[in-house]
Amino acid sequence: MVLYGINEIIKLTGIEFPASVCLMLIVFFFLSFTSWLKGEEFTQKYILTYIDFPFGFNLRWMNLYFTPPFVTLVLADKVTAKEAFTIAAVFIFGYIVGFAFIGYLVWGLxxxxxxxxxxxxxEQSHDQDLELSNIHSQAVGSSDTASVVPAADEDRSSESLSRYELDVTDTNVPQKEEDEGGQLDDGLALSRMATRNADITSLVVQQTHLEFDYVQKLTxxxxxxxxxxxFIAGLPIYxxxxxxxxxQLSVAIIMFKACLLPPPKIKKFLHPILVSFSLSLLVYYILSLIKKQNFKNMxxxxxxxxxxxxxxDSSQYPRWPxxxxxxxxxxxxxxxxxSLAMYRYRQDLKRYFFALMPVVIVFSFMSFFIYPPLCYHLGISPSRSLGFTGRSVTMALGTPLVHALGGSxxxxxxxxxxxxxxxxxxxDWISFTLLRIRRTDFVSRGVTLGVNCGAVSTAHLLSVDPRAAAMSSLSFTLFGTIMVILAAINPLVKIVRGLVGL
Structure with missing residues (x-):
């Protein structure tokens, strides 16, 4: 509802700007201002506690939300083989040049x-840090597991201890020895009690582990x-x-979650976005055959x-979502x-802001004025040439950008x-191996991936390098915002459209 309200306010201004990016900037500046005014503890207790869960949930599933453009690719106009290879060549060339230009310029600045x-x-100290981190996490996990023993288990263990003590005193002490003066080896009895106590504790911990594993499997x-x-409920509806x-929604989610099950080595080559949308299309096609429905209509x-x-807006959009x-x-x-990643690493953003701003501005003008004429003169259609201006702009900002230009x-x-x-x-291979950028240079890494690769790579950085993810978030936001501003200036739009023969 907040996004809807922001979008309605933006409409009143007559400017095409995505409400999602606007809210991201609003939340970032609001959190920063609150932290400056009231302190970190107040912000964490009264604000972050309530927004961290919904925001974190959506960040974890961010890749799933990028699948719709691939599914609707079936509806795209046919492209000749020559134009398809030309598009691929321009994409690869621009991609590598973008990495080199942005990475080295940020490094130099x-x-x-x-x-x-x-x-x-x-690398050795890096590996040691990782190892220490793993050891720490394992220790915390072990202590957490041990501390999660339910009270009922503790009661059962204490009852078992009492029962074992009775066994020791009642059964393990011969009556003859008692009659002869009670010459019982107290040390041996205590040893047996300690051993059985350890056995009971081990059983309780094992039972706790089994219950924890069961909860994990259930989750x-x-x-x-x-x-x-x-999905079953949706079949009769369909x-x-x-x-x-x-x-369609249940199939998309099930396929995406299934593609997350393989180990990371496999997922690195079979990205869940690419595999899940392909499997989803297959299921949709089978369903359309069963219902005898035209696949493209589906x-x-x-x-x-x-x-x-x-x-x-049922008048302009009569069909249901x-x-x-x-x-x-x-x-x-x-x-x-x-905005959460940007807030948590705002000090880095403040320190390196002037190292990324010139890069973003220069690359914005390059993408806006170089891609369209280059593609057009290589034989790509005018609409697709204009569509290339949004090659590395995140979809939320690329949609109004390309719409204003009249591109694909x-x-x-x-x-x-x-x-x-x-x-x-x-x-990582292009940055660290090919371009020789240092692994500790999170600024160059974040800005390069943010401007050249957009939100998908930013989502990946959240799990591997949060500091770089913060730089990446700010970079692709500024880059896309500048591109949208350029597309809102009619004289510039006429110039770009004229470069592709329109």
């Missing part, structure tokens, strides 16, 4: 401004059970009424454009959630997400 960290961290399968029930949203209902922003509209709406929340929104969406996925696959 840090040196000029005196903010570059010249201390060299060896892992709970989502599958819920969405499978949702076959009787023709409304596909319930079935995909058209997948994303009708009636997101939460247009939910009450599809599964893609639900996921796109959730993506806006995840974009706003990036589908090409923009696919190239944007592919840029992010390749950033996950090849970003």
């Amino acid at each position: 840090q040196i000029v401004l005196g903010t570059y960290n010249h201390e060299k961290e060896t 892992a399968t709970f989502d599958f059970i819920i969405y499978f029930i949702m 076959f009787c009424t023709g409304y596909e949203m319930v079935v 995909i058209q209902d997948y994303e009708t454009g009636r997101t939460y922003l247009n939910l009450f 599809g599964a893609g509209d639900i996921l796109v709406s959730m993506m806006d929340i995840s974009i706003a959630s990036l 929104n589908q090409l923009m969406a696919v190239t944007t997400i592919m840029s992010g996925i390749l950033g996950v696959f090849l970003g």
Whole structure:
């Protein structure tokens, strides 16, 4: 509802700007101001405690929200083989040049401004830090597990102890020895009691581990059970009424969660976004065959454009929301959630702001004025040439950008997400191996992936390098904002459209 209200206010200004990015900036500045005014403890206790859970949930599932553009790719106009190879060549060339240009320029600006960290961290110390971190986490996990023993188990163990003590005194002491003066070896009895006490404690801990494993398994399968029930419930709705949203949404989530199960080594080459959307399309196709429905009509209902922003606009969007509209709406929340990473590392943002701002401005003008004529003169159609301006702009900002230019929104969406996925696959290799950027230079890493790869790579950085993720969030926000501002200036739009023959 907050995003909807912000969007309605933005409409009154006549400016096309995504409400999600606006809310991200509002939350970031609000948290920073509150922390400055009331302190960190107050902000954590009264604000972050309440927004951390919903924001964290959406950040964890951010990759799922990027699948709709790939599903609707089925509806795209046909591209000739020559144009397809040309698009791929321009994409690869621009991608590598973007990495080199941004990475080296940020590195150079840090040196000029005196903010570059010249201390060299060896791989050995890095590995030691990781090892110490793992040891610490294991120790915490063990202590947490031991402390989670229920009170009922403690009562049972105390009762067992009493029972064992009775056994020791009643059964293990011969009557003859008592009659002969009670020459019982007290040390031996205490030893037996201690041994049995340890056995009881071991049994309790083992039982606790079993219960913990059971809870973990239940948690892992709970989502599958819920969405499978949702899928079963959606089948009669689909076959009787023709409304596909319930079935399509449950299939999309189940397939994506299934693609998260393989180990990281496999997921690095089989990205969940690419695999899950392919499997989802297969299921949709099978369902359309069973119902004898045109497959393209089914995909058209997948994303009708009636997101939460247009939910009450039934005149312009008469069809009900599809599964893609639900996921796109959730993506806006995840974009706003990036404000948490920016807030937690705001000191880094403040220190390195002037190292990233010139890079963002220069690369914005390069993308706006170089991509369209380059693509057009290489034989790419005018609309797709204009769509290339949003190649590395996150979808939330790329949509109004390309719409203002009159470019291909589908090409923009696919190239944007592919840029992010390749950033996950090849970003570290290009940065650290090919360009020789230091691994400890989180500024160059974050700005490069943020500007050149967008929100998908930023979501990846959240789990591997939060400081770089904060730089990446601010970078792609500033980059996309500048691009949208350029597209809002009509004389510049006419110039760019003229460069592609329009």
